[in-house]
Amino acid sequence: MPEPPDHLRALLTDQPVASLAVLEQGSPAVSLVPFVVQWDPLTLFSLLSQLSSHTQALHQDPRCSLLIHASPEAGDPHSHHALLRVSIKATAKWLTRQEAEDLGVTAAYRQRFAIAEMLLGLGDFQFVQFVPQEATLIRGFGGAFHLSGPNLEHATQLRGP
Numbered sequence: 001m002p003e004p005p006d007h008l009r010a011l012l013t014d015q016p017v018a019s020l021a022v023l024e025q026g027s028p029a030v031s032l033v034p035f036v037v038q039w040d041p042l043t044l045f046s047l048l049s050q051l052s053s054h055t056q057a058l059h060q061d062p063r064c065s066l067l068i069h070a071s072p073e074a075g076d077p078h079s080h081h082a083l084l085r086v087s088i089k090a091t092a093k094w095l096t097r098q099e100a101e102d103l104g105v106t107a108a109y110r111q112r113f114a115i116a117e118m119l120l121g122l123g124d125f126q127f128v129q130f131v132p133q134e135a136t137l138i139r140g141f142g143g144a145f146h147l148s149g150p151n152l153e154h155a156t157q158l159r160g161p
Contacts, residue, residue: 004145004155019067022057036108041150044130062092082140090130100127
């Protein structure tokens with residue numbers, strides 16, 4: 001069976017959208033955000049509208065979580081409860097258009113998302129950089145891991161009482 005860092009890399013490569021959890025005026029809120037990823041160190045980037053409520057929340061409090069998961073497998077009655085998934089605790093940092101260009105984020109976003117050019121033409125969209133602090137990877141029943149390190153490459157299996 002692949003190691004947890006391999007599962008993490010597969011998820012971040014294969015899945016284009018994350019659930020983004022933020023605090024909006026003290027209450028939890030979740031939205032969907034497309035993302036691109038860079039390694040060494042691991043960083044996720046998204047292009048968000050300054051008009052959205054999750055963007056306003058991130059300006060107020062940059063702490064957030066991102067949930068990325070595999071799709072359920074058709075015909076597998078267990079897959080909905082045992083989906084491969086990672087929950088990443090992160091801090092959001094806003095980038096200027098020039099910073100995003102210099103980091104290669106703009107090019108990566110254009111390559112991954114056909115709609116990128118249109119969004120980049122709108123003045124209210126800005127790149128945000130999600131800097132991971134730690135993560136929890138679930139790879140099925142009995143397969144929970146705490147991930148840490150610059151690329152979330154250090155895995156410690158979580159055990160029950």
